[in-house]
Amino acid sequence: MAVEDFSSLIAGITAGIAGQPLDAALADRLNAQMAPGTPGYSAVFDACRAGIAEGWMCAQEHGGIRYGRVIKAGDATHGFSVDVVDMNDIAGPLHTHPEGEIDLVMPLDADAKFDGHGAGWVVYGPGSQHRPTVSGGRALVLYLLPQGAIQFHKG
Template identity: 40%
Template structure:
């Protein structure tokens, strides 16, 4: 994996006019944004998302269905970051319709990546200047994403503003469908830098 000093977010923005399923996903995301637009990313929101919008709920199941279809159709996480096993792609930039959240997908597969160590695939170190809302969609049953509060299978994570970490997965392939306030993500953070008091 390249050092942070050389990282450029090269993930292109999807031409959604070519992908009807992506259009459906965006429309469904916009409905969720209406419900969460005034909530603050962090542990309290993470708990609420898992309680109210977790697996088995209409939002989660719709997101999972659209993302699985998108993987099959080839528009999810279309830009390779480290080969086919670590990819990222922005679906839409922040707009008034999305309540100024961006929508991005990341695909990570710890089972088949040559970069994985001890079944853990580590991605690019980054910070969430305004926090993040992240829907974890395992494609393999055991797949998990490591959030700021531990490993998360099917469900949600929500790092608070200013937090930073390596994205890590284990147990197979998953897609992280994540929403960034104002589309803000930073690759200038470094491991060992202090975290904000509230995470």
């Protein structure tokens, strides 16, 4: 799995969500169209595992969290940046999503949850903030950020 192939895979997703409000209706639509076990969900999950195994995804580590911005926001991904994290029973840094955030939760351990959500899509609206938390085991989380916008907070 090359970064270019991963970018093309993600572009297929972002094409369908660009310009849409980041709200519960979008989460419901994504969970209906790309639910765990569907070919689309499996393709992204497999691509993430391959990218990590090859060393170009989640190549950085801080405080027990492996992470990395895989794709900068741009035309190829319809204005979304793509980050992937690998977390195991840990809370990440507090941050705000100025434009919102779309997350794909991919548990590596059956009971792993991200912010209380199991496998599937989670959408945070513009201006939302959280301390991303994985509990119950290990999970990969893919973050789509409109315009790559994120603000980290101290503390």
